[in-house]
Amino acid sequence: MLMLASSGRRGDDTALSSGGVIAPPARGRRSATWSRTLLWSQRSLWALLSIGTFAVIWELSWLAGLADPKLLPPPHIFLGDMAEQAKYFNTATRWSIGVNPADGPSPYQAVLITIGATTMRVLVGLVIASVLAVSIGVLVRYFLLFERLTLPMITLLSPVSPIAWLPVAIFLFGIGNAPAIFMVVIALFFHMVLATIAQIDGVNRNLVNVARTMGASKWQTYAQVIIPAILPGLLVTLRMNLFAAWMVVLVAESTGVGYGLGQVIMMARNTFNPSLVFFTIALIGVLGFSFDLILRLVQKRILYWVPETIGVLRGL
């Protein structure tokens, strides 16, 4: 959904920023691990402080009577009775006639199944969308004919909201996982294609020219120069689109998937249960945060050559 067009550099660490903590000088291998542990614990503390501040403000406004607990229940209410909340995650096929709602997995198992189902839809959708979009994006720049045939159509469909695709998803795939995954793919695909093309256009001309003077064919230039050069940008795009995927999957699940976090939110809305809404929002937040963290670690690992540029801004 979101597109980071020309950011080849990593716009890193916004979520876990440590506010300019400087690691002590590392001496040897052992103290290097030690300082990394220290840095991580510092970052975690800041993360806790960030969330804690927000929670305290909420709790205080509840105490002061500004936040109506029936509309904006503060964290201690919606997180206080997890067992009660978990009951609503019943994954029994409750829309079927003659099914006892008490049947099925235990409440906590149901929470895990719900989370697992939604996460699976997000990840499968994200993978399909990324592979498709990057391939199409590269093909667009590789073959002029392909660009002329497809790019107008892709650009035309880019502004269409995923909401508009929802009926199409149901027409095509009925009910179940398929329409939810389709929604994630369709919501991400067009923008990721355009982002990929923008990344390719942003590749340093010198790198391409070096390969050309060395006699590289078009295929070699793409495989050995352009693809590695756009990887950092693609990973940023992937991270942005991970969030987009989490947003879309809820829309998709709110209609006829059977179970999933979107279904829970929809039920909370229909039964006027703000506590359950905020509980689910908290779950989604934690999940999205964790996946972003994993992606950032992957980014650091496979994109070892991308320099950390955030330090310059911190110096301001």
Added chain:
Amino acid sequence: MGSELMMPFSSKSSVTCRGISKTWAEGTDREHEALRDISVEIEPGEFVAFLGPSGCGKSTLLYLVAGLEPASSGEIWSFDDRVTGPSPDRSLIFQETSLFPWLTVWQNVSFGLGIRGADRQERRAVAQDALQRVGLSAAFDKRPDELSGGMRQRVAVARALAMRPKVLLMDEPFAALDVQTRQRMQDFLLDVWRDSGASILFVTHHIDEAVALADRVVVFTARPGKIKTIVPIDLPRPRNLFSPECERLRIELTQHLRDEVNRAFAEQEAFAIPA
């Protein structure tokens, strides 16, 4: 134009430009003429500096000789071949670092061999040899971001040398370096040049650099670039830039360049403030 009519003008020249013109964005409203009617011959093993005000098209000429861009008119020959596209025989070295940041130093140096399909063992051997020639054997396994600017340019030179080019095209290769490093790099380049026997076409806007390095200095006019004059320098190297001969050359070249820079400025002002 039948190609059989286009005989090589002199098969012993390493580069021959015959009536080269280049107009960018031809037929659009951004059309501008970069080069007009350039004819020059460069001998094998010759070191030629292209000197001119910025924007005069000297880098463009280098791109044309490299085969990365087609000329609008005229033709370029390199030895017995007409230049129609890039070739490993003519390596181009850029002002900014053009190393692949995701490859180690030796992988960068042997990139061209990989393109040719050489195996890992051969690539390592050639990289080792090329890095030795630029005095960077110790950097073999390092990554580009671990090197200083001067070292990176030496790796870029090593990468070019690994292809055993007959012509080295250098586009202000030392412009981004500090003065001290630049001087060291000039000495280094002269060693490499003697060692490799390649011709060097060296673009610069730095008079001292041209005086220190070149056998001939080709002075360009302001845009569109034409050859204003060619100044031969018949002095042994290493040259003492403070000697009277060098001083005379510097004054001569400064004179040539000053007229062109003034012209370029006048043109830019006229362009910026339309009457």
